[in-house]
Each structure stands twice: as structure tokens, then as C-alpha cells.
Amino acid sequence: MSTLLEVQNLKVRFPTERGEVEVVKGISFSLGRERLGIVGESGSGKSMTGRSVMGLIGKPGRVTADRMMFDGIDLTKTDEAGYRRLRGARMSMVMQDPKFSLNPVMRIGEQIGEALAFHARMSAKARKAKVLDALEAVRINDPERVYNLYPHEVSGGMGQRVMIAMMVILEPDLMIADEPTSALDVSVRAQVLEIMDDLVRRRGMGLMLISHDLNMVSHWCDRILVMFNGQIVEECAAGKLHEAKHPYTQGLVASLPRLNETRERLPVLDRAALEKLA
Amino acid sequence: MIDVDSLNVFYGSTAVVKDVSFSVATGESFALVGESGSGKSTILKALAGQVDSWSGSIALGNMPLGHKRTKAMMRHVQMVFQDPYGSLHPRKTVDDALTEPLAIHGIGARDERVLSMLDAVGLARKFRFRLPHQLSGGQRQRVAIARALMLEPELLLLDEPTSALDVSVQAEILNLLKSLREERGLTYLLVTHDLPVVSFLCDRLGVLRHGKLEEVAPVSALKAGALTSDYGRELVERSQVF
Amino acid sequence: MSSTRDWLLDETPATRLQAQLGQGYRTLRALLRNPLTVVGLVIIIGLLLTAAFAPWIAPYSPIEGQLTARLLPPSAEHWMGTDELGRDIFSRVVYGARITLFIVLLVAIISAPLGLVIGAISGYFGGAIDRIMMGITDIFLSMPRLILALAFVAALGPGIENAVIAIAITAWPVYARLARAETLTVRKAEFIAAVRMQGASHGRIILRHILPLCMSSTIVRVTLDMAGIILTAAGLGFLGLGAQPPLPEWGAMISRGRAFILDQWWVATMPGFAIVIVSLGFCLFGDGLRDVLDPRQRSK
Numbered sequence: 001m002s003t004l005l006e007v008q009n010l011k012v013r014f015p016t017e018r019g020e021v022e023v024v025k026g027i028s029f030s031l032g033r034e035r036l037g038i039v040g041e042s043g044s045g046k047s048m049t050g051r052s053v054m055g056l057i058g059k060p061g062r063v064t065a066d067r068m069m070f071d072g073i074d075l076t077k078t079d080e081a082g083y084r085r086l087r088g089a090r091m092s093m094v095m096q097d098p099k100f101s102l103n104p105v106m107r108i109g110e111q112i113g114e115a116l117a118f119h120a121r122m123s124a125k126a127r128k129a130k131v132l133d134a135l136e137a138v139r140i141n142d143p144e145r146v147y148n149l150y151p152h153e154v155s156g157g158m159g160q161r162v163m164i165a166m167m168v169i170l171e172p173d174l175m176i177a178d179e180p181t182s183a184l185d186v187s188v189r190a191q192v193l194e195i196m197d198d199l200v201r202r203r204g205m206g207l208m209l210i211s212h213d214l215n216m217v218s219h220w221c222d223r224i225l226v227m228f229n230g231q232i233v234e235e236c237a238a239g240k241l242h243e244a245k246h247p248y249t250q251g252l253v254a255s256l257p258r259l260n261e262t263r264e265r266l267p268v269l270d271r272a273a274l275e276k277l278a
Numbered sequence: 279m280i281d282v283d284s285l286n287v288f289y290g291s292t293a294v295v296k297d298v299s300f301s302v303a304t305g306e307s308f309a310l311v312g313e314s315g316s317g318k319s320t321i322l323k324a325l326a327g328q329v330d331s332w333s334g335s336i337a338l339g340n341m342p343l344g345h346k347r348t349k350a351m352m353r354h355v356q357m358v359f360q361d362p363y364g365s366l367h368p369r370k371t372v373d374d375a376l377t378e379p380l381a382i383h384g385i386g387a388r389d390e391r392v393l394s395m396l397d398a399v400g401l402a403r404k405f406r407f408r409l410p411h412q413l414s415g416g417q418r419q420r421v422a423i424a425r426a427l428m429l430e431p432e433l434l435l436l437d438e439p440t441s442a443l444d445v446s447v448q449a450e451i452l453n454l455l456k457s458l459r460e461e462r463g464l465t466y467l468l469v470t471h472d473l474p475v476v477s478f479l480c481d482r483l484g485v486l487r488h489g490k491l492e493e494v495a496p497v498s499a500l501k502a503g504a505l506t507s508d509y510g511r512e513l514v515e516r517s518q519v520f
Numbered sequence: 521m522s523s524t525r526d527w528l529l530d531e532t533p534a535t536r537l538q539a540q541l542g543q544g545y546r547t548l549r550a551l552l553r554n555p556l557t558v559v560g561l562v563i564i565i566g567l568l569l570t571a572a573f574a575p576w577i578a579p580y581s582p583i584e585g586q587l588t589a590r591l592l593p594p595s596a597e598h599w600m601g602t603d604e605l606g607r608d609i610f611s612r613v614v615y616g617a618r619i620t621l622f623i624v625l626l627v628a629i630i631s632a633p634l635g636l637v638i639g640a641i642s643g644y645f646g647g648a649i650d651r652i653m654m655g656i657t658d659i660f661l662s663m664p665r666l667i668l669a670l671a672f673v674a675a676l677g678p679g680i681e682n683a684v685i686a687i688a689i690t691a692w693p694v695y696a697r698l699a700r701a702e703t704l705t706v707r708k709a710e711f712i713a714a715v716r717m718q719g720a721s722h723g724r725i726i727l728r729h730i731l732p733l734c735m736s737s738t739i740v741r742v743t744l745d746m747a748g749i750i751l752t753a754a755g756l757g758f759l760g761l762g763a764q765p766p767l768p769e770w771g772a773m774i775s776r777g778r779a780f781i782l783d784q785w786w787v788a789t790m791p792g793f794a795i796v797i798v799s800l801g802f803c804l805f806g807d808g809l810r811d812v813l814d815p816r817q818r819s820k
Contacts, residue, residue, distance in 0.1 A: 041445070187516065212444060264456075269449075328713055347719075355717075364709055369733060370732075407534070
């Protein structure tokens with residue numbers, strides 16, 4: 001498996017009233033054309049990791065890394081203009097809530113087409129055909145109708161599929177999905193994940209799936225990174241989460257209620273001890 | 279404790295809850311499960327007196343609940359909301375939030391009541407004068423639970439109280455809810471889409487779909503995978519995948 | 521000193537008072553971090569001090585002049601020169617600060633609470649109440665402020681009190697709109713539903729839970745509007761409908777100096793400077809306040 005993204009000693013810092021705070025504390029990982037899950041609780045730095053790869057950490061945050069290579073491109077030396085060429089065309093990001101990511105006063109088809117117009121020259125007709133193809137690829141049954149809808153006229157699940165269509169139309173090599181299904185119903189979740197899964201398999205895309213949902217990630221990814229307190233505390237193969245060795249991961253798995261729950265009390269993480277350990 | 283009989287709730291002219299009847303015994307913990315749009319939250323809102331356009335009957339103990347609630351009725355039923363960020367006033371300290379219900383009902387000995395409630399929900403006393411933005415999600419939800427309990431209600435309505443929390447924090451809040459019920463003999467009506475939470479916290483559950491109650495079953499049936507309705511089994515199947 | 525600071529910034533305040541003082545101290549510190557805000561604050565404090573100590577600051581009487589010393593240019597004796605009746609312009613400008621402050625404060629005290637309450641009630645209840653109240657508000661909003669104030673003064677008679685009433689009547693609709701908009705964003709919030717479930721009355725919800733959330737944006741808006749209020753007052757004075765002679769109101773002073781603008785420029789210019797500086801002070805301070813108080817900017 002070829003390496004698509006390689007990150008070494010990535011740090012993200014933010015200045016605060018009480019000095020600089022490190023939210024990502026020197027993590028290293030690599031991603032091939034596979035599905036990599038990053039799990040952790042809020043404040044673990046998982047979203048910041050995704051955003052820093054996309055070059056989306058704005059001022060006053062600071063991103064440093066010893067090495068951050070994306071398919072032969074040195075991301076540590078890429079400036080904003082360079083990132084703009086990369087984003088969309090080579091790497092793209094799906095956010096949690098499609099409502100905030102879509103322009104409310106623009107028809108869905110036009111919005112998807114706009115990304116295309118920005119990165120590739122083609123006739124309006126060819127563009128529309130391509131947009132319709134993309135909508136079909138995310139399993140929208142009547143692309144013609146959805147093409148002409150406004151974002152508020154579609155449901156959450158449909159909105160998220162539109163977002164993905166927008167991302168995949170340029171056939172990026174890397175997709176970072178930050179909690180792509182948390183705003184969706186369980187029944188819609190499966191569809192959205194299947195679509196992303198399909199893209200990884202058929203188009204050889206690399207997927208970074210960022211989520212707090214242990215079960216979902218262990219079910220849908222090839223590999224899992226567990227983040228705690230800005231660090232990667234554990235890496236394990238998917239489905240092997242129950243064999244995890246780090247006490248944080250073990251604690252997380254144990255604290256989830258089960259369908260056939262028999263415990264009187266759920267075990268709770270001992271944060272103080274974990275922070276000492278880390 | 280609570281009897282709901284042929285409840286219909288309308289938004290405009292469409293019924294979002296259709297002919298739902300169930301009852302919850304005193305001290306019982308009952309769950310309404312279903313996906314979004316199933317009407318589960320709407321039923322809770324009708325019980326809480328937050329939606330007006332319903333028909334049928336709701337009775338609390340022997341007391342029928344009408345469309346207009348009196349101040350005295352409200353003391354019996356309180357609610358914990360889903361979003362710990364939206365359910366606390368951004369400019370009011372923990373102390374303000376907890377004393378407000380006492381002030382509304384003219385209850386005295388406020389300092390003692392606030393302090394003992396902080397202890398009861400496991401929130402250190404040093405948090406008393408903090409503002410919501412100085413608290414974590416789990417701490418906020420503890421404040422919200424404390425606020426709901428200040429008036430010593432018998433029935434607590436729980437609207438997905440842990441779905442916005444991290445898993446480890448969810449465990450803490452679920453433990454808290456469970457022990458509070460045991461200590462105070464509370465009756466819970468929980469709305470959620472999360473079946474494992476139901477399995478941990480509840481005695482019985484009702485499965486809702488498109489505003490209709492598909493089945494009511496004991497939690498033992500859920501644990502044994504013995505729900506009778508097709509839709510109930512479908513929900514169980516899906517939650518095993520995730 | 522540092523222990524006081526630590527006490528104020530304590531993350532775990534022990535009493536209600538400490539929590540409130542701590543919040544105030546944080547706000548103040550955030551305010552003072554912006555140099556332009558400090559400039560605005562200094563100007564406003566300067567205005568307050570000038571108004572308070574006018575008799576001690578002013579070297580001459582603002583009312584009585586020496587006809588022998590008419591229209592003298594600025595000099596060491598008369599820092600801003602004298603006007604056509606031989607009155608010291610500096611003294612008049614200093615006393616004028618009192619009138620300006622009087623107008624500004626009174627307008628704010630009348631119009632801001634009025635607008636807040638109307639807006640909050642309108643937004644909270646919605647429906648017919650909202651439509652009627654906002655209809656009235658829109659009527660007031662659609663008319664130019666100075667013209668409306670003119671009409672009121674014409675009806676009530678010229679004079680400084682009537683000018684204040686007229687300006688206040690024209691100023692409240694903005695606050696009503698603002699308070700309504702803020703109310704609409706919070707009235708469906710869960711924390712409002714929670715107090716309603718606890719049995720709070722509508723009045724209590726509006727007064728204790730909704731209005732505090734409208735306060736900061738209104739305070740910001742009032743501060744920014746101060747400049748406009750000062751200008752409207754000056755405009756009324758300029759047209760002879762505000763403060764009456766011999767009161768040293770800045771607008772009226774400019775109006776009288778207009779006759780000599782070509783040969784004795786200082787007569788009209790000096791009070792003009794005062795108006796510009798004080799307006800600027802309120803604007804700068806208002807901008808700073810907005811950055812600090814606006815909850816949307818502070819949410820992090």
C-alpha cells in the first residue's frame with residue numbers, strides 16, 4: 001500500500017491569556033489508500049489534526065511538523081494559495097452538519113458545479129452532466145430534481161450526500177470526514193458510510209474518519225488511532241478495539257452501555273490518573 | 279404515576295403523534311425510542327406543557343393535566359434537555375440557575391438547598407458561582423439535572439440527556455441518573471434513539487414510528503432480542519452494527 | 521496588588537460578589553487592551569470631569585461678556601477667543617459640556633429602557649402583539665430623525681427639555697428593533713423553556729431572563745448612538761429649537777458663529793471641535809465595548 005499522507009511530530013498551538021496551549025502534542029501517523037479512523041473525546045485534538053492537514057487552522061493558531069508529506073507535496077512549505085489549489089482537487093473535507101457548509105441561496109447543482117469550475121475548465125453542459133453523475137454516485141435517485149433544489153429543501157441525510165458529491169466530483173485522493181454522521185439518523189448513517197466506503201474501494205481514495213463514536217469507527221475503518229489529550233495513545237486494527245492495551249481505550253470501551261446491559265454502574269474514566277500517565 | 283390516553287399532537291394540520299396511549303407506574307423508568315420524526319420528543323413536549331395543540335388525555339397521578347398548567351402542577355414534573363449548551367442561561371451562574379426555581383415558588387433556605395443539591399449531583403461546591411462557559415459539557419448537564427430536581431418533582435422528563443456528551447461523560451451522567459432515581463424514588467420518562475442507554479437505565483420501553491406506538495415491552499425483551507414488532511427488531515439490529 | 525488581581529480572576533469564586541466583580545474586571549481588562557477604546561474612554565472621562573468641575577475650569581463666566589473684548593482671536597488670555605458679545609468661548613465650551621451630558625444621559629435613560637421593553641415584549645409574545653408594536657416602531661423608524669424631532673419641538677415649544685423628549689421619542693425604535701431581534705433568537709431556547717416549566721410568569725421571564733441577554737447589545741448600540749444624539753441636539757440648537765440663548769449649547773454656538781465664519785472662524789469652529797471630539801470618543805468606546813460585550817464574539 002503506497003503512503004498517501006505522512007505526518008511526523010505534528011503540533012498545533014493556540015495562544016491564550018495564560019500562555020500558549022498545545023492542543024495537538026507532536027503526533028505522527030501515516031495514511032495509505034485506506035480507511036483510517038481517529039477517535040477521541042471532545043478536546044482530544046482529533047478535529048484539529050484533520051484541520052491542520054487541510055491547512056485550515058486560522059490565526060492565531062500555529063501548526064508545526066517535522067514532516068507533513070501529501071503524495072510528494074511538502075505541506076509544511078505550502079502557503080495559502082498552494083492549499084487553495086490542493087483543497088477540493090486533491091484533498092477535501094466533509095463536516096458534521098451540511099447545513100452550515102452549503103450556501104443557502106444557491107441551488108445544489110450550481111454549488112457542486114462551482115467547485116468544478118474553479119479547478120477544471122469545461123463547458124457548462126459538460127459540467128452539468130458531471131454534476132448529475134456525481135449526484136447519482138452518492139445514490140440520489142432523481143439527480144435532475146435535486147440539482148435544482150436549495151439546501152433547505154433537502155433532509156439532513158440528503159444534505160450530507162450532497163456534501164459528499166461536492167467533495168468527490170473532483171476525485172480527491174484524500175478525504176477527511178469530521179463527524180460526518182453524528183447529525184444523522186441511524187438509518188441514514190449506514191447509507192452515507194457505505195457511499196464513502198465505496199469511494200475508497202473503487203477510486204482508491206484515502207479516508208480519514210474522525211469521530212467520537214467508537215463502535216462506528218471500529219466497524220467501518222481498517223485502522224484506528226485513539227487520541228487523548230492531544231496525543232495518539234493507541235493504534236490498533238479495526239475490530240480489535242476490545243483487545244486495546246492502553247487504559248484510556250479500555251476505559252472508553254468499558255464505559256459504553258451495552259444492549260444487554262447487566263452492570264449496576266458503568267465504569268468511569270479516572271482522568272487524573274490518565275493525565276499522569278500521558 | 280402518569281397515564282397518557284389516545285394522545286394526538288398536531289403541528290398545523292398534520293398529526294405528528296397519532297393515538298398514543300401508555301402509562302408509567304410510580305418509580306418506574308420508561309423509555310420512548312424511535313428515530314427523528316417518530317414523534318418521541320413531541321410526546322415529551324406535550325407532557326411538559328410546551329406544545330399546546332394536542333388532544334386526548336394526560337393524567338399525572340389522579341390529577342388530569344390540561345393545556346394550561348398551574349404553578350403548582352409544574353412542581354411535579356420537570357425536564358432535562360438534550361443540549362447542555364443550550365439549556366443553561368449564558369449569563370447566569372450555577373447558583374442563579376438553582377435558586378431561580380426556589381424564588382419562583384417562594385421557597386426559603388436557599389443556600390442550604392443549593393449546596394445539598396450540588397452534593398447530590400456530584401458537582402463540587404467551588405462550581406457554585408461559575409458561568410456555563412466555565413463548565414464542561416458533563417458539568418453543565420449535572421447543573422441541568424440539579425435545576426430540574428430543585429423543586430423535588432416526582433416525574434423527570436429526560437430528552438436524550440446524554441446524546442450530546444462524550445462516552446466517558448455519558449457513563450458518569452447515566453450512573454448519576456440511576457442513583458438519583460434509587461435515592462429519591464423518581465419516575466423517569468426517557469426519550470432516546472440509543473438502545474443500550476435504555477437497557478442500562480429503564481424498566482420498560484415503547485417503540486415509536488411515524489407517530490404511532492408500535493409496541494411496549496419490558497427491557498428484558500430488549501436484552502433478550504425478543505421485541506415483537508418488526509420495526510423494534512430492525513432498530514435493535516441497526517444498533518448492533520454501530 | 522497582585523493578590524487583588526488573583527482574587528478577581530479566581531476561577532472558583534467563593535461568593536456571588538466575587539464572581540460579579542471578577543466578570544467586571546475581566547471585561548475592563550479586555551476593554552483596556554484596545555488602544556482606540558482607551559482613547560474613547562479618556563475622552564468620555566474628560567467630558568465627565570469637565571462637566572463636573574466646569575466652574576473651576578472655566579476662567580470666565582459663560583453668560584456675561586465684556587463688550588470691549590468682542591470677537592478676539594485665540595490668545596493666552598482667551599484660549600479659544602471670544603464671541604460677538606465678548607464672552608470667552610473656552611468657558612462657554614466648558615459649560616456646554618454639562619448641557620451635552622445632560623441631553624445625552626437623559627435621552628439614553630428614557631429611550632433605551634422604553635425600546636428594550638417594547639422590543640422584548642414584541643419578540644417574546646409574537647403574533648398580533650408583535651405586528652402592532654413593530655408597525656408603530658417602523659412608522660417611527662421610517663421618518664428622518666432630525667425632521668421628526670423638529671416636528672415635536674415645534675409642537676412642544678423650543679427649549680432643552682423638549683429637545684430631550686423629542687430626541688428620546690425618535691431614538692427608541694432602534695432599540696426596540698434590536699431587542700426584538702435578540703429576543704427572537706433566545707425565546708425558543710431551552711433555558712427559557714426550562715424556567716417556564718418551573719412556573720415562571722411571562723413578566724419574570726422577560727425581565728430576568730430575556731432582557732439581560734439584550735442588555736449588552738443595547739449598551740453598545742446606545743454608546744454608538746451617543747454621537748448621533750449629540751449631533752441631533754446640536755442640530756436642533758443650530759436651528760434655534762434646542763437650548764435657548766444665553767445657554768452655551770454647542771450647536772447653538774455654532775449657529776451664532778455662522779455669521780462670522782469668514783472673518784472670525786474660531787467662533788463657530790471651537791464648539792464644532794468639541795462636538796467632533798466628544799462624538800468620536802463615544803464612537804471609539806462603543807466599538808471597543810461591542811468587541812468585548814457581544815456574546816457572539818465572546819462565545820469562545
